[in-house]
Amino acid sequence: MASIWQQALIHMKKAFIKPLFETWIKSTMPLSINDNVIEIGTPKQFVKEWLESRYVPVIKAALKAAANKDFEIVFINMDIEMDGIEEDPLFDIDVIPKANSVPEIIVEEPEKNISGPISATVHPEETGIHSLDYLTYLDDIHDIPEAAAASPEPPPAPKSSLQKEKRPVQSQQNTIIPATEDFNLNPKYIFSTFVIGNSNRLAHAASLAVSEAPAQVYNPFFIYGGVGLGKTHLMHAIGHRIKENNPNIKVVYISSEKFTNELINSIISGNPESFRQRYRNIDVLLVDDIQFLSKKEHTQEEFFHTFNTLHEANKQIIISSDRPPREIQTLEDRLRSRFEWGLITDIQPPDLETRIAVLRKKAMMESLNVPNEVVVYIASRIENNIRELEGALIRVIAYASLNNQPIDIDLATEALKDIFPNGRPKQITIEIIQEIVAGHFKIKLDDLSAKKRTRNVAYPRQIAMYLCRELTETSLPKIGEIFGGRDHTTVIHAHDKIDRERHADAKLNNTIKELIKRIES
């Protein structure tokens, strides 16, 4: 079983470009094989959905190549930790696709919208697989002339000059550009300081893919989402990573407002050509908050030409906005349609766990010990903006430092009393959680600690245990004891089960959010 999958992986490694292989395939594992059905475990639900919706034909072909047999594939989400793309030192084959070594697309995939917690609009180009006639590809891999390279919409671009290279490259003007010249990026906005959660997982994975293979996978790459949710952070992280991989690549990050101002200044000073030269002779252009171009017709026109010049030269373009292209008012259709050529991905407001993780990471980065109670207090009150979340924590830290006091819930309540006028949070106890959960599911309070295992009791009990672990500092053995003398492993199992299910089931997720609101109010 494992060896068939290993063989299949070798075939897939050749068929996918590296970032896509690393993101979607490498994290899977074979679970079972029965006649012609193979079960493949995926680390997360979104990986399962992504593989099911896009890569089944290629995986089947790889399995056939490995075992000389047709398999049906069943993906099973295991909901386990999934790191970002890891560098694999063994991965020394040239993984830049395949645009110069694969046959034409035989079956063109339709554009798809993946719904659920993560949504993305996908261009055929972003599959990273240039032929679904995979077996033919395996046979012909050495014989395919460059002319037969894949030509997805939009028309083919020349082989990218942005491939990851170990040696320095030269800019278009044939002069080495110093790394600092165009490097207007915040050093704190890097991948390792970005907390991954369900709300931003795809945006993060796609950003990594773009940074590892600029102009190869998603071009343009469009990230949208509400205020303070990490779009700029991800854009800077992409810029940093591209520069790390190749310091001589010219990366320009700019807000669309600054773009507009520079354009206007260049016109006023009678030198619009200098503006054009600046923006059309770069390798990676990151434009933040593109929604500000709405209604600015002249800037849109200029940006349109910049976009075309760069895209035709196979340079990477990354754009952010607070909304998807189709919702940007008065954006010219031709610009809108270009934004839709590549990958459009969104960042949603973070769930409670992600908010808690952001605060913990921030505290860790400041080498501060912030009690869990304080972290949960802040995270449960600021839901839609990570900038505000960080701001509240910084306020608490500053307050503690100015008053030379340790950080605790009383101090946090005092420091944040202007932001959270309701003052000190109610002390959340296991009894409160049990009461609210029992009331919601219309079961007796005693049932939560009884031995009964019928679903109508066991399920609310698991939810109550989950909430006790999330919202209180009570130890696992103590929670187990209060819920009828159960072992701490039962509590862990309940927590993990509900955690997994709430991410896959929007209805359960809403129920839990509603319960948390009531417990805290």
Ligand SMILES: Nc1ncnc2c1ncn2[C@@H]1O[C@H](COP(=O)(O)OP(=O)(O)OP(=O)(O)O)[C@@H](O)[C@H]1O
């Ligand atoms: N997932 C995350 N992990 C860690 N920090 C994050 C995350 N998301 C956002 N932040 C932090 O929140 C702050 C705001 O993020 P950022 O500026 O990237 O938001 P934005 O979406 O670009 O907002 P705006 O629409 O206002 O431009 C930054 O300090 C950023 O580091």
